[in-house]
Amino acid sequence: MPTTKELDLKKYIRDIPDFPQKGVLFKDITPLLGEPKALKAAIDKFAALYKDQKIETVVGIESRGFIFGAPLSYKLGVPFVPVRKKGKLPSKTISAEYSLEYGTSVVEMHEDAIKSGKNVLIIDDLLATGGTAAAAASLVKSLGCKVVGLGFLIELKALKGRERLKGYKVNSLIQY
Numbered sequence: 478m479p480t481t482k483e484l485d486l487k488k489y490i491r492d493i494p495d496f497p498q499k500g501v502l503f504k505d506i507t508p509l510l511g512e513p514k515a516l517k518a519a520i521d522k523f524a525a526l527y528k529d530q531k532i533e534t535v536v537g538i539e540s541r542g543f544i545f546g547a548p549l550s551y552k553l554g555v556p557f558v559p560v561r562k563k564g565k566l567p568s569k570t571i572s573a574e575y576s577l578e579y580g581t582s583v584v585e586m587h588e589d590a591i592k593s594g595k596n597v598l599i600i601d602d603l604l605a606t607g608g609t610a611a612a613a614a615s616l617v618k619s620l621g622c623k624v625v626g627l628g629f630l631i632e633l634k635a636l637k638g639r640e641r642l643k644g645y646k647v648n649s650l651i652q653y
Contacts, residue, residue, distance in 0.1 A: 484518040486651050490631065504631050504653070506541065506602055519545065522650050523600070523628055524552045530625055533595040536560055538584070538613050541602035545630060549600060558590045560599075560613045571619055575612035584609065586616045593621030604629040604649055607641030614645060 489509035496503040509515045523545060532553055537546025539561045550557035563572060563583040570585040591597060597617045601610060604627075614624045624645055632638065632649030639647050 484515060486515060486519055486522075486630070489515040490651065504603065504633070506544075506630060509630075510544065519630055519650060520548045520552060523549050526628065526648050527553065527598055527626060530598070531596050532598045532625060534558055534591050534597045534622070536586070536591075536597055536599045536613060536617060538599065538601040538609055539565070541630075542600050545602065545628075546600040549598075549628075556591075558586065560584050560586050560616060571616055573612035573615045575608035576606070582609075584612050584616065586613075586620075588620070591617065591620050591622050595622045596625045597622045598625060599627045600629075601627075602630045604632040604638040604642075604647070605636045607636075607638030610638070611641050614642070 486509060489512055491505040491508050493503040493505050495501065509519065532555055534556050535546050535550035535553065536558045537543045539559065543559060547557050561584065563585055566585055566587055569588045571588050572583050572585045574581060574583045599610060599613050604610060610627050617624050626646040626648065627642060629649040631651045634652055
């Protein structure tokens, strides 16, 4: 029986055609979330990638980035900061607009979420075109912090999100 670090996470990803709109092949992570050993393996793999990177804060992108970012911050012993869709945070925010594979949106972060000078890791479930991650990185940088890495459960290589994130250290646990 494989250890959680050796577990093939692709076996826990389900394809949903034409969601959220026709022509999009959605990578559904709910089977992975429903299997404790697979979820543990994903968190453990992220922690192994970043344990020696001097991470001082983990930023998770709404909403599935919270699923991986919060337990990773716990495992690394650092604060967790959410990046949310516009209008979801209660205090003063900074915002960034971005485009994604099927539209545009705005993300926000509390303006006092991270003290200047911190080393920040950004986590999300999916790297597609890189728009959301680039917007989150711009928020982190605007607070005077350094983005030391961007981590994703899944990367859709054909959409070339890494190109949009040039200059950043990008890791993905699963590639399609």
